[in-house]
Each structure stands twice: as C-alpha cells, then as structure tokens.
Amino acid sequence: MNKKSRMNLIVSLICTCLVVCSLYFMYDVFSFHTYGDIQSFDYVLSLNNDQIKLNGLEVFNDNKILKMSDYSLSLENLMLKEQQNYQVIISLNDIKNKASHQIINQFTYSNGQSKIRFQQQSLQFDITDLSKAYIQIKCDQEMVYQHALNLIPTKKLLGSNKEYRLVQSCVAPYDMKLGYLTTTNKDIIKQYPYVSLEYRYLKNEKKSKDNDNNYIVFKKISGLSKDIINNKKYQYYHQDKELGRLDQKDLSVVVIFSKDNGKTFVFKMDLSLEAGE
Amino acid sequence: MNEHISKLKKDFIVLYLARNGIMTFIITLLSMSYDLCLYYQISFINGIEKIFSNSIFTWLYFMLIWVFNYLIFEIYKIISDAYRNKICISFKIKDHHYSFYLSIIIMIGLILIVVMSPLVRLFKVDLISMFVFMILRSFKEMIKNRP
Numbered sequence: 432m433n434k435k436s437r438m439n440l441i442v443s444l445i446c447t448c449l450v451v452c453s454l455y456f457m458y459d460v461f462s463f464h465t466y467g468d469i470q471s472f473d474y475v476l477s478l479n480n481d482q483i484k485l486n487g488l489e490v491f492n493d494n495k496i497l498k499m500s501d502y503s504l505s506l507e508n509l510m511l512k513e514q515q516n517y518q519v520i521i522s523l524n525d526i527k528n529k530a531s532h533q534i535i536n537q538f539t540y541s542n543g544q545s546k547i548r549f550q551q552q553s554l555q556f557d558i559t560d561l562s563k564a565y566i567q568i569k570c571d572q573e574m575v576y577q578h579a580l581n582l583i584p585t586k587k588l589l590g591s592n593k594e595y596r597l598v599q600s601c602v603a604p605y606d607m608k609l610g611y612l613t614t615t616n617k618d619i620i621k622q623y624p625y626v627s628l629e630y631r632y633l634k635n636e637k638k639s640k641d642n643d644n645n646y647i648v649f650k651k652i653s654g655l656s657k658d659i660i661n662n663k664k665y666q667y668y669h670q671d672k673e674l675g676r677l678d679q680k681d682l683s684v685v686v687i688f689s690k691d692n693g694k695t696f697v698f699k700m701d702l703s704l705e706a707g708e
Numbered sequence: 709m710n711e712h713i714s715k716l717k718k719d720f721i722v723l724y725l726a727r728n729g730i731m732t733f734i735i736t737l738l739s740m741s742y743d744l745c746l747y748y749q750i751s752f753i754n755g756i757e758k759i760f761s762n763s764i765f766t767w768l769y770f771m772l773i774w775v776f777n778y779l780i781f782e783i784y785k786i787i788s789d790a791y792r793n794k795i796c797i798s799f800k801i802k803d804h805h806y807s808f809y810l811s812i813i814i815m816i817g818l819i820l821i822v823v824m825s826p827l828v829r830l831f832k833v834d835l836i837s838m839f840v841f842m843i844l845r846s847f848k849e850m851i852k853n854r855p
Contacts, residue, residue, distance in 0.1 A: 433790075440786045447779040454772055458828075461769040465762060469748055591763060705761075 463615050464591060468493070468599050471559045473587075475603040476521070476580040478566065482508045483576065485566060487606045487669040489585070490523065493599070497523075497556040499534065500608065500667040504547045509568070509576055511540040518569045519549075521580075526562040551665065586678060590700040595686065597700060599663075602678045605670045609650060612686065613661050620656040623688035623696055627653040630668070633681035646683075656688065678704075728785075732777040735841060739834040740770055746829070777838050784842050788849070809846045815839045 473491035478484065488502035504519065511517065521534045534554060538547050564580040585601035585608070600610025609630060631646040638645045650668045652659065670677045682702040689695045723730070737756060745755035760767050788811055822835045 436786050436790050440783065440790075443779055443783045443786065447776065447783065450772060450776045450779060454769075454776060457765075457769060457772065461765050464765040465744070465769075466747060471749075589763075593765075 472561050473585045473601050474561055475583040475606050476564050478580050489608055492558055495557040497554045497558055499552045501551045502549055507545055513542050515540055515570055520567040522565045523561055524563040525558055525560050527560055532556045587705040588702040589705055590702040604676045604678055607668045607677055609666045620660055623690055624656055625689045626656045626659050627687045629685045733774055735837045736774040736777055739837050743830040743833055809850055812843050812846050815843045
C-alpha cells in the first residue's frame with residue numbers, strides 16, 4: 432500500500448472511531464425521541480341535537496387496549512322514566528377489518544338530573560381502525576333512542592426538550608388528552624419527589640409570550656414524581672364551547688419539580704401540532 | 709456550443725465525484741425509513757417524512773449514520789484498491805478468463821455475522837445495505853478490470 436493510501440486509511444479509521452463513539456453515546460437520546468408510542472387511531476365522538484348531547488368522548492387504541500375517556504350525556508329531552516334502569520350502548524365499527532365492538536354502561540334516571548357522567552374505561556378490544564360509531568339507549572331490551580355519532584379525528588401534539596417528552600397528547604376542537612411526561616433522566620424522581628404539570632394556553636396573542644400572566648392555566652396535574660413520570664395515566668380535559676377552540680390556541684405545559692425544602696426546578700415546553708396536521 | 713457542452717460536463721463531473729456521498733445518503737435514507745415504517749406500521753414515504761419532521765435528534769442521528777456509511781465505504785475502497793492484485797483469484801473455464809474477488813466472500817461473511825448479531829434493527833438494516841453496496845462495487849471493479 433503506498434504512503435498516500437495509508438494516510439487516507441488512518442484518517443478514515445480515526446474518523447470512523449469518533450463517529451462510532453458518537454453513535455453509541457447518542458443512541459439513547461435518539462431512540463427516546465424517535466421511537467414513541469404507536470397509536471393506530473384517536474377520535475372524539477360527539478353528538479349534538481335536540482334530544483341528546485354527548486360531549487367529549489375520546490376513544491383510542493393503546494397497545495391493543497381500547498381506552499375511553501370520561502364523558503357526559505345530556506338526556507333532558509328524551510322523556511325518560513323516573514327510577515328506570517337504562518343501558519347506554521356505544522358501538523364502534525371497523526368496516527375495513529369487518530369488526531364491531533360494543534361498550535355498555537348503565538345508569539338509573541332520576542328527574543332533574545341534567546347530565547349523566549361516565550368514568551374513563553379500558554377494555555380489552557384490539558381495534559385498529561374506526562370507521563363508524565353509534566349510540567343506543569335501551570331500557571330492558573327495548574330501544575329508546577339510537578343515532579350515529581360524529582367522529583372527529585384528533586391532532587397529535589408534540590412537546591419535548593433533550594431529556595423530557597410529553598407523550599400521547601392530542602387535541603380536538605373542544606377536548607384534549609393530556610398525555611404523560613417521560614424522561615431519560617432517571618435521577619430526577621429521587622432528587623425532586625413532587626411534580627406538577629400546568630397545561631396552559633396564551634390569552635392574548637398580541638402581548639408578550641414571556642409574561643406568565645398572559646396565560647390561562649386550564650388544567651393542573653400534581654402528585655408524586657414516581658407516580659406521574661413515565662406512568663401511563665391518562666387524563667382528559669373538556670373545554671366549554673364559549674372559551675373558544677382549544678386546537679387553535681397556543682398550548683404549552685409548565686413542569687415544576689419540587690422538594691420538601693422548597694427548592695424547585697421549573698421548565699416549560701411548547702406544544703406544537705405534528706407536521707402535516 | 710463548445711462552452712455549453714463543457715459546462716454540462718462540469719456539472720456532471722461534480723455529480724460523479726459526489727457519487728459516493730449521494731449513494732450513501734440514499735442508502736441511509738432507505739434503511740432509516742424502512743426501520744421507522746416497520747416500527748410505526750406506516751407507509752415508506754411517511755417513514756421518510758418522519759425522519760425529518762419528528763425531532764431534531766432524529767435527523768441529527770440520520771446525518772451521523774450517513775457520515776458513518778460514507779467512512780466505512782471509503783475504508784473499504786482504500787483497502788480493496790490497495791490489495792486488488794492479492795485478493796483476485798483468476799481461473800479459466802472453457803477458454804474464458806474469469807477473476808473473482810475474495811472480498812466478496814468476506815463481505816458475505818460479514819453480512820451473516822451482522823444478521824446473527826444482537827444489534828438494533830436500524831443498524832442491522834443499514835450495515836447489510838452498505839455491505840451489499842460494497843459487493844456491488846466489487847462486481848463493478850471485477851467487470852471493469854477483466855483481463
């Protein structure tokens with residue numbers, strides 16, 4: 432091998448070693464930011480007509496489990512009978528895979544009850560796609576009401592910095608799935624036992640973004656760091672229609688880690704819509 | 709007219725000189741996008757889009773892998789050209805001369821090692837594509853230097 436080739440070979444080998452070291456050390460950060468949660472669908476089901484109002488029911492697939500958010504049902508104009516047991520059946524149809532699943536909830540109607548609230552649920556249905564949804568209200572097998580539901584696809588929100596990432600956060604016009612915070616920094620839970628996440632949006636776009644008073648905090652999640660960080664606990668937020676569309680606002684989250692002696696570690700992450708949405 | 713032709717030639721020369729860079733860029737793009745499209749169950753084009761739109765760390769790592777691919781190809785080229793005479797086996801079948809490069813066998817061996825190694829899928833796909841590209845270059849050299 433002549434001298435020139437040998438010099439080239441040595442330089443290339445040194446550069447390759449440097450690049451291999453960088454690849455090795457940066458791999459954790461890269462995989463943390465790139466390989467996120469796989470989500471096949473995320474819709475908000477709603478219905479608004481004279482007889483029935485269903486708001487803010489979010490359904491999505493999380494690792495082969497169907498998750499449903501909490502939701503409320505207004506049935507004032509349906510002429511329901513007092514102290515009767517009713518069943519609310521929500522049918523989810525996947526036309527492509529020819530599958531259909533039903534979620535059944537019960538309630539007892541009492542006069543003067545304007546809204547019936549249902550808690551969030553997890554069901555072992557592996558639905559990969561959703562094409563149609565229906566609601567049926569039955570009383571002892573007798574159909575009282577049925578109607579198709581509107582499917583509103585949610586938009587994915589991205590919020591991250593080098594060590595922290597807000598995962599599984601989505602926004603629809605009046606509903607938001609708040610997601611959960613993940614981190615590569617495993618020591619933070621021991622250093623700061625308490626954490627609080629404040630979800631907020633910009634009040635006035637013409638005023639300064641750095642002024643904390645220019646924000647409205649619409650949801651606050653507080654608790655122990657070990658329960659909240661890296662833990663898949665889903666929480667949801669439903670916005671009143673008078674306050675404006677949530678998906679058109681400038682969203683961000685402020686994360687406050689705190690210790691018993693009062694010391695805090697605070698940072699904020701802007702939430703942006705995923706590219707192409 | 710002559711100036712026009714020589715100007716076109718200059719443009720093509722640039723592409724020719726950058727051919728290794730362009731090929732390694734394409735190989736990196738294809739391997740990363742294939743890995744993402746398998747993980748997220750999305751289409752190939754969406755995989756390519758995800759490399760650049762997801763996060764700065766994703767495309768920084770993409771650049772790093774591109775540089776790595778270019779460097780290992782350069783090393784392969786230098787070693788292969790330097791030892792060309794020593795790694796060439798010439799043989800005769802029915803009055804036709806053939807020459808076969810030992811390096812191809814070495815590359816196939818390396819591919820088998822990578823397939824069975826515990827590397828992450830992204831690196832497996834990328835290394836296998838690079839080794840296949842190196843084998844193709846050996847074939848090209850074999851055909852070019854036919855006796």
